[in-house]
Amino acid sequence: MSISRKITEGAGSGGSGGYVDDVFSTYLYTGNGANNNIVNGVDLAGEGGLVWIKNRSTASDHILVDTERGVNQVLVSSDTSASVDHSGNDNVWRFNADGFSARQTLAAVDVNTNAKDYVSWTWRKAPKFFDVVTWTGDGSTPFTLPHNLGTSVGMSIVKCTSHVANWVVNHVDLPDHYLHLDKTDAKESDVKMVSTDSTVTFTGSTAWYNAAGREYVAYLFAHDAQEFGTDSDESIIKCGSISTDGVGQFTDVDLGFEPQWVLVKRSSAAGDWWIYDTMRGLGAPATSGTQKGLRANLSDNEVSTSTISINASGLVAYDNYHLDPNSTYIYMAIRRPNKPASEFEPEELFAVTSTTQDNTAVQTPLNRIDLNIQRQFTSGEYSFAQTRLQGNIRYLKPNEPMQEEDYGANNPRGVFDTQGKVKAYSSNPNIIWSWRRQAGFLDITCHESDGQPTQQIYHNLGVEPEMAWIKNRSSSKDWFVHHKDITAGKNLRLNTADGETLDNTFSAATFTESYWTTGNNGILSGGQSQQTYIAYLFASVPGICDIGTYTATQASGTDLDIDCGFTNGARFVLIKRTDAAGDWWVFDTVRGITSSSSPRLNLNDTSAQSVGNYIEPFSKGFTVTTNIMPTGTGKYIYMAIA
Numbered sequence: 001m002s003i004s005r006k007i008t009e010g011a012g013s014g015g016s017g018g019y020v021d022d023v024f025s026t027y028l029y030t031g032n033g034a035n036n037n038i039v040n041g042v043d044l045a046g047e048g049g050l051v052w053i054k055n056r057s058t059a060s061d062h063i064l065v066d067t068e069r070g071v072n073q074v075l076v077s078s079d080t081s082a083s084v085d086h087s088g089n090d091n092v093w094r095f096n097a098d099g100f101s102a103r104q105t106l107a108a109v110d111v112n113t114n115a116k117d118y119v120s121w122t123w124r125k126a127p128k129f130f131d132v133v134t135w136t137g138d139g140s141t142p143f144t145l146p147h148n149l150g151t152s153v154g155m156s157i158v159k160c161t162s163h164v165a166n167w168v169v170n171h172v173d174l175p176d177h178y179l180h181l182d183k184t185d186a187k188e189s190d191v192k193m194v195s196t197d198s199t200v201t202f203t204g205s206t207a208w209y210n211a212a213g214r215e216y217v218a219y220l221f222a223h224d225a226q227e228f229g230t231d232s233d234e235s236i237i238k239c240g241s242i243s244t245d246g247v248g249q250f251t252d253v254d255l256g257f258e259p260q261w262v263l264v265k266r267s268s269a270a271g272d273w274w275i276y277d278t279m280r281g282l283g284a285p286a287t288s289g290t291q292k293g294l295r296a297n298l299s300d301n302e303v304s305t306s307t308i309s310i311n312a313s314g315l316v317a318y319d320n321y322h323l324d325p326n327s328t329y330i331y332m333a334i335r336r337p338n339k340p341a342s343e344f345e346p347e348e349l350f351a352v353t354s355t356t357q358d359n360t361a362v363q364t365p366l367n368r369i370d371l372n373i374q375r376q377f378t379s380g381e382y383s384f385a386q387t388r389l390q391g392n393i394r395y396l397k398p399n400e401p402m403q404e405e406d407y408g409a410n411n412p413r414g415v416f417d418t419q420g421k422v423k424a425y426s427s428n429p430n431i432i433w434s435w436r437r438q439a440g441f442l443d444i445t446c447h448e449s450d451g452q453p454t455q456q457i458y459h460n461l462g463v464e465p466e467m468a469w470i471k472n473r474s475s476s477k478d479w480f481v482h483h484k485d486i487t488a489g490k491n492l493r494l495n496t497a498d499g500e501t502l503d504n505t506f507s508a509a510t511f512t513e514s515y516w517t518t519g520n521n522g523i524l525s526g527g528q529s530q531q532t533y534i535a536y537l538f539a540s541v542p543g544i545c546d547i548g549t550y551t552a553t554q555a556s557g558t559d560l561d562i563d564c565g566f567t568n569g570a571r572f573v574l575i576k577r578t579d580a581a582g583d584w585w586v587f588d589t590v591r592g593i594t595s596s597s598s599p600r601l602n603l604n605d606t607s608a609q610s611v612g613n614y615i616e617p618f619s620k621g622f623t624v625t626t627n628i629m630p631t632g633t634g635k636y637i638y639m640a641i642a
Helices: 003-010
Strands: 024-030 035-039 049-055 063-066 073-076 093-096 099-103 117-124 130-136 143-146 153-160 168-171 174-179 191-195 199-204 215-222 237-243 259-266 273-277 291-295 303-305 308-311 314-317 328-335 350-355 371-376 383-387 430-435 442-448 456-458 467-472 480-483 490-493 515-517 532-538 545-552 560-563 572-577 584-588 615-618 621-624 634-641
Touching: 024 035, 024 259, 049 093, 049 130, 099 117, 117 273, 130 143, 153 191, 153 199, 153 237, 153 328, 168 191, 215 237, 259 308, 259 314, 308 442, 314 328, 430 584, 442 456, 545 560, 545 621, 560 615
Parallel strands: none
Antiparallel strands: 024 117, 035 099, 049 063, 049 117, 063 073, 093 099, 130 215, 143 199, 153 168, 153 215, 168 174, 174 191, 191 199, 237 328, 259 273, 259 328, 273 291, 291 303, 308 314, 350 430, 371 383, 371 430, 442 532, 456 515, 467 480, 467 532, 480 490, 545 634, 560 621, 572 584, 572 634, 615 621
16 A cells, blocks of 8 residues: 555544554654655544654754744744744745655754754644644633543643743653753642543643633643554553663563553653654664663753663663662653554565765665665675564574674664665675564564573564574574464474474464564573573565475476465575575565576575576565575475565
């Protein structure tokens, strides 16, 4: 389904029963100083909402514009100023059915300066998620404000738009207190909030929310309304609090989902308003790097800070970095994209890129990239594998058992903090395979072993994984591969050509739609306490990805068609023999899958590609030629992507 078709179908859905992909976006872009259309898939023209933009590389104001006050009414989160009207300045903004447009005309409104890097956060008005309300104060207290959330308010942000005034924040875990978004101050008790499904009532000093004759805006965020997702039973936003111990650590926060965006503020004492998101580096524990944070109360550029990290179900403490000790923090968290892969076109989930540009960002067709595997293909070189959860500088080598390493902070080769770009690690011809992490297609989990057998590792694939690649990041250990069609109790090694291996690694392992277990062998968990691991979990998606097996024999003398259920053939094919030794062969249409040539790379070694007629195009999948069939019967597994 194309992005325009998805937007058309999603418009007017009201949010309930929909997906977070339709109502929230973190989108990174580079300014061009002219018209810049940001296509993030969020319908602002038809449904309304809020756009929040920040220059990442230069000290500049946080700019907030919403559809209720008008396209050119600008607020600054770190400033007490009234709303500034920029109408007549050549359309600084435009709200679109698929995002928004930014035009750089005023130095005071930094949203699109040429060559500068920006982050934008977009909230669409939707029941159970977010609402924008404006009003004129009448001086009364208590003051009751109607809203359209259809559920109670988890957090409210109120600003007087007609006069100089502080921003006022109320939170479900601070019902009798409030905070100022533009200040670091601890909680105060002057403004209280009580909410129902249709109203929110404020009491206290009317100057903050209802002074007579003054204009106000409220941004209202829901809390834990479990009415989203395919079965309308998932929450996509949650507000809560964290308590730290004497060294600043905290117990894991179970949100019931993996977050993509988090706002955190120390409420028991002074502290900044930190904003983190997975597009800019919010990732798994033990990434041996730092998160990139922005502070809503300051105009500073993006800074490195490591305080929290995430897992499949919520927030966890960041290894070796801490929050303030003996403190309380409030947070608001938004779920990672949860739309099923079946709602996308294949080109929106997977891309193949060839480049000879060393350490230069190259744009791919993908809107977001979560896994990259790259190879030099005309000369012997390593494969490098990187994921968004590991950060920009960390990598593993699929052809080696080596532990995780990094390029160095001054030489990052990943570009996960861009919108769908990749980088090669040399000027030789490189091929880069890129996956988008989406429910039903690919999930990635990072965990730390607890030293116990059959440790359960939760994931968000949403279906039972049909193939899994698992690697110890802390130590030099083999890559273990599970596949639905190999013999029970056996596994494959991604970094070797070995066939199925019988050992205890998966003897008690299970793979379900919500978790996988580590098995009894110490290599994956038991006896390996505090080792860090990563797992790539793959599944078939009709018409997009097919994971299966076939049996071949050269004696038949004819080629073998593999029906994957596609309509335009496979762009990527991974094949491995399992009943005997055989390399992990990789084919793709960028290097060529034709009737005369299909260059083959081995994922498990450093050899240059072998050029030959190994597989051929087939509209429903791919064709295996007799050139790579065994003289006797051979069993093969494969993963093909349309």
